[in-house]
Amino acid sequence: MIVAMKPHPNRIAKSISLLSLVLVAVTASAGNGLNVLMIAVDDLRPELACYGASSIHSPNIDRLARQGVRFDRAYCQVAVCGASRASLLSGCRPETTGCWNFSTLLRSKMPDVLTLPQHFKQSGYETTFLGKVYHSPSDDAPSWTLKASDWAPSQPGKGQSYVNRKPIGGAKTRKRDDPSTKNGPSNENGGNVSDDMYTDGHNADRAVKIIERFADHDKPFFFAVGFLKPHLPFNAPGKYWDLYDRASIEIPAREDVINGVAYANSSWGELKNYPDIPRNVKYLDDDKTRELIHGYRAATSFTDAQVGKLLDALDRSGQRDKTIVILWGDHGWYVGDFGVWCKHTNYEIATRVPLIISAPGVEPNRSSLSMTEFVDVFPTLCEMTGLEVPDHCQGKSLAPILADTSTRIKEAAFSQYLKKKPGGDQMRGTSIRTDRFRYTEWRSVKTEKLDAIELIDFENDPGATCNVADAPAYEDILPKLAELCAQSKAGI
Structure with a gap:
């Protein structure tokens, strides 16, 4: 049964009222609360076919976009994975969380904060995660009611990072700026291997089993699935590399900094730590640039296929008509734009993210130009499921936009x-x-x-x-x- 919605100062009454009535009706017919399937993708920039990138093969994320609302002006709070995820899952901006880098645990800074999954847990949901949701799997232990491994244990020999090479021994003892720090090259064409040989493919298969288990479960679920790719290294089975013609890939313009801007250059981030990346060069040459862009696109399509497995499982299980599906990429990513790689700035390419929400009662196949942010996700999912919006949340619910995509809820994204x-x-x-x-x-x-x-x-x-x-x-x-x-x- 849905609990009453807490009055919220950012609500646009008419839009919220219409959306709420639809969601309440759906939930009442289902006999329990709406489920939430949250899909987090590492380093995914909004370079997808549904966002207008016709060169990208992303049929499954495109399908999700057709089923829901695509947010065209969505931004993360910090362009680094740990801090970005801490912000989204706490509903707080980085000056509140104290998380600015990839390694700081949210609970080390805000031990008593009520996080998004914890709120659902305390509201009677079964909550679990698989893959990279927080940067560290040890963060936010109070938020989960069950371990994914109890329902879908990993299988020996599957879920590898590289499949064509042996790791370089002793990598963890090397200095961070040593080009041999990483235990393999920046990308790998896995050739004729199955998806489950790589981590994301194996985790997608495990997530399917968990979705199937939830079909016979009494409680509504909050299930967060995090995919690693297209994060470095760009590793994927050969069939995803075959989707792209490397020779046709255009080289981005190589201004090393934005004219007159003091802090634009990201200095290549973690890319410089891979042994196949040349040192002491201003730009990567055309061949290496095309190789890396090819790898990024292959890894994107690989993850897209895994997203498709989850959507198919949800359909087969009969739970799609009572499940909110939300997909987001934790921050943007430079693929040679301005001669830059990775993220690590607060500029457009690093901070703009894909964000898609599909839910029962939400009119499909629409897009919004409203400014939106990751801190908006927490109050949005609360409003959509009828949970109270905690007072600490610093974002605004996107529910008015889901009801009417012409609605604007804020002047700016931070x-x-x-x-x-x-x-x-x-x-x-x-x-x-x-x-x-x-x-x-x-x-x-x-x-x-x-x-x-x-x-x-x-x-x-x-x-x-x-x-x-x-x-x-x-x-x-x-x-x-x-x-x-x-x-x-x-x-x-």
Whole structure:
């Protein structure tokens, strides 16, 4: 039975009312609460066919998009996996979580926070996860009612990282900036191997078994499945590599930094730690660039196929008509754009993410241009399932948009990142994205002193190549953007 919805200050009454009535009717007919299947994908940028990338083979994610609502202007809070996931699953911005990197556990900073899966657990749901949901599988132990391994244990010899080579011994003892730190190359064409030889393929098969078990379960479920690819290394069976012609891959423009922007370059992130990546070069050459883009696309299609297995299992189990399915990528990713690789900035490519929600009673095959953020996911799933929205949540429910995709719920989306200024202080970049602009302030973490302002005008510069903060034409707009930027401190 659905509990009464808590009044929420961000609700648009008419839209919420219509959506709520539909969801209540569906739930009442099902005899229990709506299930939630959450699919998290590592390093997935919104370069999918459903987002307009016709060169990408993504039929299953495209199918999900046709079944629900695609958010075209969705942004993560921090472009690094651990911090991004901590923000989404806590409903809090990074200045609240204290999580800024991949390794900091949410519970080490917020031991008593009521997380998204924990809220569902306390509301009578069966909760479990498989794969990479938090960055560390040990984070947030109080949130789960059962171990996935109890229902679907891993199988010996399956679920490998590489299938064509033996790992390089002793990798963990090497220095982080040593190019041999990683135990294999940056990508691998697995050839004629089955999907389950790789970790994501094996986990997809295990997730199917868990979905089947839930079909005969009394409680509604909250099941989070996290796929690793297309995170480095770009490893996938050969059939996914065969979907793409490497020779036809275009090389992105190679500006090493955005003109006039102080902190844009991500310095290649973890890519530099793979033994096949050349050192001390400004750009990767065309052959290596095409090889890596080919690998990223193959890995994306590999994960897309695993998503399809989950959707098919949900359909077969008879649970699709009482299950919310939400898919997100934890942050964006550079594939040679501006000569840059990985993420590790608070700019457009690193922070824009795919976000798709499909649910009973939600009109399918629609898209929204409303600014949305990962902190919005927590209150959204609460509203959709009739759970109270905890007071600590700093986002806004997307339920009004699901009812009417023309609805706008906020003026801007926030993203932040920490970066040390060469020879100077640790700097915190706070970036806001509006319909037209990306405005960024860099301030000293210690003193809050403003160090730099950046302004990208996407209307006149869709490639985001020029900082126009000092241009006289934008003098009047800067105070308004600065005011919006300051609201990140208030958790708005």
